[in-house]
Amino acid sequence: MGDEQPVPAAVRLVRDFVNTYEPQVDEESLATPDALRDWFVERGVLPVGVRLGPADLAAARTVREGLRAVLLGHAGHPADPDALRRLDEALAAAPVRMTFADGGPRLLPSVRGPLDVALATLVDAIRQCAQDQVWTRLKVCDRDTCRWAYYDASRNQARRWCSMAGCGNYVKMRRAYAVRRDRRSRAPDTAPDR
Template sequence: MSEEDVIPPAARLVRDFVNTFEPQVDEESLTAPDRLRDWFAQRRLLRPDARLRAADLAVAVTVREGLRAVLLGHAGHPADPTALERLDRALAGVPVRMTFTDCGHRLVAARDTALDQALAALLDAVRQCGAEQSWTRLKVCARDTCRWAYYDASRNQARRWCSMAGCGNYVKMRRAYAARTRRKGKSAAGTPAH
């Protein structure tokens, strides 16, 4: 079983939404309203013919970066309070309601706009993550230039990097180099002159 196989679908949806922007290489997937629509449509959160506007894209990006800030907090780092405030304001404009079926309950959009439908489905995924106890396993990489979202499937939930082979090794090598440099500086300062 691969690492990807253990990620609950709701957690995968949230992770993938956050990863529509890759900070390390400054690569934005959601460059236009149609790209946002296509992303949601591929995940069956919107109809392929739905219409989104530039303002909808701006709200979605605000939600995404707010979620990235939350996941940074899950990784043990202080979350950007401005990003969290923007997230709260953006979500205040997306009214949702609870609906019940014989199979359970979920959040749905209270209005019939395309953006509200898509974001309500995303919020329902967050709700599902909480119910499944997978919410705090969603984190972003501790490497400050990366911030890629990942699912921490480790037993003790202590994973800090999106990839140990990539970011983990980079951070550990930098720390080791800094420690060696400090030790050299201290030993050179403490060496008596002859």
């Protein structure tokens, strides 16, 4: 479900992290601590050979689903307050510090555990999105069975679906069918009596 325009690197990291779980088909990319490690290694966030455990996996999934709730809010829907609370708690446990070195400001982990590094990188990507004024352009699909994260590059930021060809057409066709069905149910019976 690709975006039509280039997506900023910070947005891409957050979007792709949220999309490690696809609700529509119940597909979990982060099924094990090793899968979580590999995901971060492939993106240059963690070095090869680090070890993550079950608690790290649980914390990362909590952050991911909390971010999905935030992006749901960006799309104009009520966000799950429990998911937001759990996100806040998980991020409070990830100590970060600000640096101005190397072109800062940016956030770095104040503790060097692998998950601390990974979460600090995600938090810094969110900071970068906010600084670049693109944070609210990161949304999740309006189709309630999808909830795939996407970057809304439209001029008026009114995009509602991860893909117009997929979810957008599906939702529009369902609405059109419902309107036609409603009209038929309200139309007087014009069939001749026999």
